Amino acid sequence: MADNSWDRPLTLAEVAAAAGVSVPTVSKVINQRSDVAPATRERVQRVLAERGYVVNRAGRSLRQGKSRQIDVISQDLDSYYAFQILRGIQDALLATDLRAVLASTHDHRRRELQWIQRLADGSTDGAILILADHTSLHLQELRRRAIPFVVVDPAGELGPDDLSVTATNWAGAKAATDHLLALGHRRIAALLGPPDFAATRARLGGYRAALLEAGLPFDARLVRHGDWQAERAAVETGELLALPDPPTAIFAGNDQQALGVYRALWRRDLRVPDDLSVVGFDDLPYAALVTPALTTVRQPLLEMGRVATTMLLRLMAGEPVDSVRVELATPLIARESCAASRRQV
Amino acid sequence: MADNSWDRPLTLAEVAAAAGVSVPTVSKVINQRSDVAPATRERVQRVLAERGYVVNRAGRSLRQGKSRQIDVISQDLDSYYAFQILRGIQDALLATDLRAVLASTHDHRRRELQWIQRLADGSTDGAILILADHTSLHLQELRRRAIPFVVVDPAGELGPDDLSVTATNWAGAKAATDHLLALGHRRIAALLGPPDFAATRARLGGYRAALLEAGLPFDARLVRHGDWQAERAAVETGELLALPDPPTAIFAGNDQQALGVYRALWRRDLRVPDDLSVVGFDDLPYAALVTPALTTVRQPLLEMGRVATTMLLRLMAGEPVDSVRVELATPLIARESCAASRRQV
Numbered sequence: 091m092a093d094n095s096w097d098r099p100l101t102l103a104e105v106a107a108a109a110g111v112s113v114p115t116v117s118k119v120i121n122q123r124s125d126v127a128p129a130t131r132e133r134v135q136r137v138l139a140e141r142g143y144v145v146n147r148a149g150r151s152l153r154q155g156k157s158r159q160i161d162v163i164s165q166d167l168d169s170y171y172a173f174q175i176l177r178g179i180q181d182a183l184l185a186t187d188l189r190a191v192l193a194s195t196h197d198h199r200r201r202e203l204q205w206i207q208r209l210a211d212g213s214t215d216g217a218i219l220i221l222a223d224h225t226s227l228h229l230q231e232l233r234r235r236a237i238p239f240v241v242v243d244p245a246g247e248l249g250p251d252d253l254s255v256t257a258t259n260w261a262g263a264k265a266a267t268d269h270l271l272a273l274g275h276r277r278i279a280a281l282l283g284p285p286d287f288a289a290t291r292a293r294l295g296g297y298r299a300a301l302l303e304a305g306l307p308f309d310a311r312l313v314r315h316g317d318w319q320a321e322r323a324a325v326e327t328g329e330l331l332a333l334p335d336p337p338t339a340i341f342a343g344n345d346q347q348a349l350g351v352y353r354a355l356w357r358r359d360l361r362v363p364d365d366l367s368v369v370g371f372d373d374l375p376y377a378a379l380v381t382p383a384l385t386t387v388r389q390p391l392l393e394m395g396r397v398a399t400t401m402l403l404r405l406m407a408g409e410p411v412d413s414v415r416v417e418l419a420t421p422l423i424a425r426e427s428c429a430a431s432r433r434q435v
Numbered sequence: 436m437a438d439n440s441w442d443r444p445l446t447l448a449e450v451a452a453a454a455g456v457s458v459p460t461v462s463k464v465i466n467q468r469s470d471v472a473p474a475t476r477e478r479v480q481r482v483l484a485e486r487g488y489v490v491n492r493a494g495r496s497l498r499q500g501k502s503r504q505i506d507v508i509s510q511d512l513d514s515y516y517a518f519q520i521l522r523g524i525q526d527a528l529l530a531t532d533l534r535a536v537l538a539s540t541h542d543h544r545r546r547e548l549q550w551i552q553r554l555a556d557g558s559t560d561g562a563i564l565i566l567a568d569h570t571s572l573h574l575q576e577l578r579r580r581a582i583p584f585v586v587v588d589p590a591g592e593l594g595p596d597d598l599s600v601t602a603t604n605w606a607g608a609k610a611a612t613d614h615l616l617a618l619g620h621r622r623i624a625a626l627l628g629p630p631d632f633a634a635t636r637a638r639l640g641g642y643r644a645a646l647l648e649a650g651l652p653f654d655a656r657l658v659r660h661g662d663w664q665a666e667r668a669a670v671e672t673g674e675l676l677a678l679p680d681p682p683t684a685i686f687a688g689n690d691q692q693a694l695g696v697y698r699a700l701w702r703r704d705l706r707v708p709d710d711l712s713v714v715g716f717d718d719l720p721y722a723a724l725v726t727p728a729l730t731t732v733r734q735p736l737l738e739m740g741r742v743a744t745t746m747l748l749r750l751m752a753g754e755p756v757d758s759v760r761v762e763l764a765t766p767l768i769a770r771e772s773c774a775a776s777r778r779q780v
């Protein structure tokens with residue numbers, strides 16, 4: 091039975107249904123809170139035990155005054171992207187007695203073992219995962235031990251009860267494309283991230299919706315999938331510029347890819363935005379530092395970290411959350427990398 | 436007496452001298468290690484107690500198996516600079532059972548109180564401070580409680596026994612200036628950080644040494660002190676370009692200031708490196724992403740974090756360190772932002 095629960099984790103809702111209680115009550119029992127009737131607690135614990143869940147984690151203590159901790163888990167804590175999310179998490183923890191512990195999974199074997207050891211020690215009270223999806227081993231371990239977690243910017247599918255925070259990728263991409271359309275551009279390319287990312291699919295959708303709304307045809311030759319990196323984006327840009335009817339503007343999947351567009355133009359002695367307009371996505375700190383300063387869609391990474399932490403704290407306290415999935419707004423930050431299309435005006 | 440020790444902290448060497456033992460022995464006693472003769476331990480503890488030091492911190496435990504933690508303290512954990520150091524610290528802790536806890540002092544009142552509370556709880560086994568100097572309250576508190584610490588990139592003076600890790604700022608600045616001299620530049624400006632930073636003074640020294648070695652006069656009008664930010668650097672660059680005999684190259688105090696130089700040129704429709712060569716300092720990830728890619732002096736931030744952690748671990752274990760001050764090499768990374776001086780060649 092334990093093996094089965096590993097493969098297909100039990101959701102809080104399933105436990106609640108099986109025990110005939112509400113989801114917050116299950117959470118309360120898991121968090122060893124005292125405000126649950128003994129009979130109810132026993133019923134929930136029985137359901138959990140039957141499915142191989144570990145309820146009484148050794149050493150775990152949630153009493154006031156004792157410092158507690160949450161794990162921040164990311165395959166790539168090295169990136170500025172993850173760093174910004176981490177800052178938001180730190181911000182939200184300021185007012186609490188909780189500490190964030192970084193658990194990058196970059197060095198897989200060693201880190202994972204250490205981390206699971208720590209889970210077994212009961213020293214983790216909750217977790218925030220960055221870019222995880224349902225295949226994540228970490229997520230499965232957390233579920234098995236009924237440790238509350240929230241996923242920031244999930245890379246793919248999650249369970250129906252899993253909490254997540256993401257940016258309005260579709261709306262952000264639509265706003266970026268609308269901005270270029272308003273400047274008179276009609277040949278607008280999209281230089282996106284890998285297609286297996288949920289964010290990429292949502293951004294492609296927003297781009298297509300803007301074109302559709304403007305009555306423009308969708309040209310598959312203008313859509314490229316890169317690897318989020320600048321160098322590959324520079325190569326893709328070169329290929330786009332070599333088309334018989336090249337784009338006059340590019341919507342890039344992230345700021346690094348936008349800088350790849352800059353590089354491709356610089357190599358050809360062309361200029362942004364005179365020869366080509368560019369919009370990025372993320373608004374990492376260097377977007378404002380480069381010349382021309384990058385017009386980009388701000389992904390509220392800091393806020394995403396902050397909101398994820400607030401949701402996690404509620405979950406840990408057994409309080410209800412407003413929504414299992416929260417999308418935060420992505421404003422367009424207009425700077426210097428877009429100009430009116432000379433071909434159209 | 437306690438008040439006095441707050442104002443002028445006791446050094447490990449002073450305790451060792453007063454107790455007639457070696458510095459590692461003092462460290463062993465502080466770390467409650469068992470391999471110290473009882474009489475020796477008592478002597479050291481008496482000296483510490485006389486000076487108001489807290490030796491037996493409640494709840495402290497250094498036995499194997501119990502997870503321990505070190506604090507990372509910085510006024511500005513938000514910056515990419517501090518983030519890179521943090522990554523190095525995390526790397527070095529991978530092989531240990533220690534965890535890093537971030538204790539940014541950005542939000543002064545709340546954070547400091549929390550932090551001191553945690554010290555009192557005995558939950559901190561060591562600390563790494565970024566950019567601290569002898570005026571740091573944190574540093575004073577750590578000394579008072581005899582908690583081992585290492586300072587990364589000290590902003591100013593430290594005590595003679597305080598461990599620190601820094602970059603070879605002098606040599607890095609000299610290499611940067613030498614690089615420009617080798618390209619035929621003779622009017623080389625230095626656009627540095629605030630003069631009260633130890634790093635700024637060392638970099639100014641390296642710049643001057645290179646000029647001296649090349650037999651060039653030092654022109655005070657070519658040296659500017661900014662605030663490490665791009666915008667101010669852009670203004671300073673404008674002023675330098677307006678000089679009767681303007682520079683043909685600029686050595687910038689950090690990568691952000693170098694991007695300020697880029698901006699000043701872009702505003703004037705001038706080009707890097709055709710119209711002005713630029714060298715930065717730090718080699719933050721965006722240095723390679725911008726166009727032209729920035730030639731810069733690599734500050735080994737990651738390695739600095741790693742080495743500081745290794746030193747701290749030795750100190751915590753009562754083992755001798757090779758040197759109280761370690762300087763790590765700063766290689767020049769030649770990219771695209773420097774060209775031969777047209778005025779000289």
